[in-house]
Amino acid sequence: MVYQVKKDSGFAIIHLVGDIDLSCSPEARKAILDSLGAGQPTLVDLSGVTYIDSSGVANLVEGYQTAKKKSLEFGLLGVSEAAFSVLELARLDKVFPIHGSLKERLAKNG
Amino acid sequence: MSDDYALEVDSVTAYYGSRRILDDVSLRVGYGEIMVIMGGSGSGKSTLLRHMLALNKLAAGSIRVLGLNIARATGEELHKLRRDIGVAFQSGALLSSLTVGENVALPLREHTDLNDNIVQISAKLKLEVVNLGGFDQLYPAQLSGGMIKRAALARALAMDPKLLFFDEPSAGLDPVVSSELDDLILKLRNSLKMTIVVVTHELESAFKIADRITVLDHGRILISGTVDEVRNSTIARVQDLLQRRSRPSELSADDYLERLTAHVKRA
Numbered sequence A: 001m002v003y004q005v006k007k008d009s010g011f012a013i014i015h016l017v018g019d020i021d022l023s024c025s026p027e028a029r030k031a032i033l034d035s036l037g038a039g040q041p042t043l044v045d046l047s048g049v050t051y052i053d054s055s056g057v058a059n060l061v062e063g064y065q066t067a068k069k070k071s072l073e074f075g076l077l078g079v080s081e082a083a084f085s086v087l088e089l090a091r092l093d094k095v096f097p098i099h100g101s102l103k104e105r106l107a108k109n110g
Numbered sequence B: 001m002s003d004d005y006a007l008e009v010d011s012v013t014a015y016y017g018s019r020r021i022l023d024d025v026s027l028r029v030g031y032g033e034i035m036v037i038m039g040g041s042g043s044g045k046s047t048l049l050r051h052m053l054a055l056n057k058l059a060a061g062s063i064r065v066l067g068l069n070i071a072r073a074t075g076e077e078l079h080k081l082r083r084d085i086g087v088a089f090q091s092g093a094l095l096s097s098l099t100v101g102e103n104v105a106l107p108l109r110e111h112t113d114l115n116d117n118i119v120q121i122s123a124k125l126k127l128e129v130v131n132l133g134g135f136d137q138l139y140p141a142q143l144s145g146g147m148i149k150r151a152a153l154a155r156a157l158a159m160d161p162k163l164l165f166f167d168e169p170s171a172g173l174d175p176v177v178s179s180e181l182d183d184l185i186l187k188l189r190n191s192l193k194m195t196i197v198v199v200t201h202e203l204e205s206a207f208k209i210a211d212r213i214t215v216l217d218h219g220r221i222l223i224s225g226t227v228d229e230v231r232n233s234t235i236a237r238v239q240d241l242l243q244r245r246s247r248p249s250e251l252s253a254d255d256y257l258e259r260l261t262a263h264v265k266r267a
Helices: A025-037 A054-069 A081-089 A102-107 B045-052 B075-083 B100-111 B116-129 B145-157 B175-192 B203-209 B227-231 B236-242 B253-266
Strands: A002-008 A011-020 A042-052 A074-077 B005-016 B019-030 B034-038 B060-065 B085-088 B163-167 B195-200 B212-217 B220-226
Touching: A002 A025, A011 A025, A011 A102, A025 A042, A025 A054, A042 A054, A042 A081, A054 A074, A054 B116, A074 A102, A081 B175, B005 B045, B005 B195, B019 B034, B019 B045, B019 B060, B019 B195, B019 B212, B019 B220, B034 B045, B034 B175, B034 B203, B045 B060, B045 B163, B045 B195, B075 B085, B085 B145, B100 B116, B100 B145, B116 B145, B145 B163, B145 B175, B175 B195, B175 B203, B195 B203, B203 B227, B212 B227, B212 B236, B220 B227, B220 B236, B227 B236
Parallel strands: A011 A042, A042 A074, B034 B195, B034 B212, B085 B163, B163 B195
Antiparallel strands: A002 A011, B005 B019, B005 B060, B212 B220
């Protein structure tokens, strides 16, 4: 897994790429919690995710819960098919705010 | 070649004492495939499962699991392999002193350094997948038979295994619960591309979930093929199993009498 964090339109966007498994999910967790810890609305881009295990999904759940406590926006962007099928299995596709892209998210501001 | 299959069993023969339980058994399971191993009681299917899990030693033949020859593997290699394998045992094999949630979290606590919050969320996610969401605080003794099977499955899935073994998922369950478990097995394969080996004697379940079926009888493979190939097999013994016909007695009257009275001569 590699990841990149960039800022765009008031959001911190964490772009996770590759396989998110036990070997790297603590790193992804830190990136998400650090971003929220800094008080930034955070979107996690999963468009380049080829595999995500339960620890990776748990990171996202924890991130969303943390964001809610801090009243910060949290959402997922461009969820790849591989990631979506895992989210769907645990019915999390109905839990997370999921946007096709940042552009799609911004369009929702009306 | 070994990378092409999740599981390769080659000419395996096994004994309990002098009794031959498996006789020259070979089968292959491709990645992402659901293989159902069928057979009646005493057919050798549980013994084959124990060998595939490296719990028993082989008398002859070889077994490769996820590319690893388990007879030649070091303890460390087997330990690593077991992280990639999930097993849901027939009886559940849950620890009775731990809650369901703790049972499911156990492999993650044993094998990983994950943060405790992540371990707990992961365990709860697995319970959600098997439709046991909200039951994590219960103890195994408080669960029904179907719930124990599902909890055992959740624990087997804890480490996101590449290869899942499921021993008798439907045994002792009512038809509705049993059918739900079948759906779950299909969902796991379809969503996670997991390779799944199911050992069962339930025909209906086997036909519903299997990509291929291997039928064992008296330790030998009667047939290995797709659901249709097995259904349409002209092998008499396969049809006996499919139509639940009693098996013919194999002993002649003289041999039977001999077996009942052998001690008289010895005495």
